Amino acid sequence: MTEFRSNNSGPRVREIASVTNPLVKEIRALHMRKARAETGLFLAEGARTIAQALDYGFAPEMLAYRSDPAVAALCARAAAGGAQLLEVSDAVLEKISQRDNAQSAIGVFRQRLHRLADLDPNSAPLWLALEGVRDPGNLGTCIRTADATGAGGVILIGSTCDPFGIETVRATMGSIFAVPIYTAEPDEALAFVRGWSGVSVGTALQGAIDYREAVYAPPTLIVNGTEQSGLSDAMRDACGKLVKLPMRDGVESLNLSVAAGVMLYAVRERL
Ligand SMILES: C[S@@+](CC[C@H](N)C(=O)[O-])C[C@H]1O[C@@H](n2cnc3c(N)ncnc32)[C@H](O)[C@@H]1O
The missing domain is CATH 3.30.1330.30 (Ribosomal protein L30/S12)
Structure with a gap:
C-alpha cells in the first residue's frame, strides 16, 4: 500500500x-x-x-x-x-x-558520462584509462584509487562492464560521484592516446621497462589492458612508453586494479 x-x-x-x-x-x-x-x-x-x-x-x-x-x-x-x-x-x-x-x-x-572531446588533459596531472575492463570489482576499485590519488578522470575504452552497475558502485565507496567517467570507442581512444599532450604510459607484461626507470611528467595518462588478454597491440603502439611492475618468476600477472593502484601512486609520487 x-x-x-x-x-x-x-x-x-x-x-x-x-x-x-x-x-x-x-x-x-x-x-x-x-x-x-x-x-x-x-x-x-x-x-x-x-x-x-x-x-x-x-x-x-x-x-x-x-x-x-x-x-x-x-x-x-x-x-x-x-x-x-x-x-x-x-x-x-x-x-x-x-x-x-x-x-x-x-x-x-x-548517470553522468563524459566524452573524450570534453576532456582537458591539463586540468589534472594524472589520468587513468582502462581497455575493456570486465570485472565490476576491478572497475570500482580503479575508480576509488583514481579518486584517492587525485586523478582527473577514468576513461573506459570499448566494451566494458557498466560503471553504474551496483557492484561497481559499491566498490567505488562513493568515488563514482567524485571521479568523472569518460567513454570512448577503441579507434577514438587510440587517436586520443596518440595525440596525448603529456606522457602516455601503457602497462604491460612484455616489451616493457621497469616502471621505476620511466620518466613521468604531468599530465600522465596510465593505460591498463583487459583482465584476460592485456593491452591490445594497437594500444601498445599508441602509448608513448610501456612499463611493467616486476614480479617474481612464475607469477603470471597482477590483478588489474592492483596494477592500476601501484601505477597511480608511483606516478603521482614522481610528478
Ligand atoms: C590481469 S592483467 C592481464 C594479463 C594478461 N594475461 C596479459 O597478458 O597481459 C590486466 C592488466 O593489468 C596490468 N598488469 C598486470 N600485471 C602487470 C605487471 N606486472 N606489470 C604491468 N602491468 C600489469 C596490465 O595493464 C594488464 O593488461
Missing part, C-alpha cells in the same frame, strides 16, 4: 510498505544493465555514500529509506535537491537492495 504524508514543515513523503508496489519493481529493475541503459538511472546505497553524492552535486531523483532519526538530515538535504522521498519498510529496502540487512537508505541517481 502506498500513502502520502506531508505537513507544512516538511517535504512530501511517500510511504511504501509492500514489496509488490510497482515503484519498488521499477527501482529494483535498476540492478539490470538494460533498465539502467533505458532510464539513465542507477542505484547507490548507504547514508554516507548518498551524503557524498550530495556533496558532489548529485541529488538523488528518489531516496528510499527506513524511518530512522539518523537519516532525517540526509532526507532533508535530498528533498531540498528535488528528491522524491520514499519511506519504506525493511522488507522493501531488502527487496530493492537485493540484500539481507540492507543499508538504511538507497538513492536513485541519474
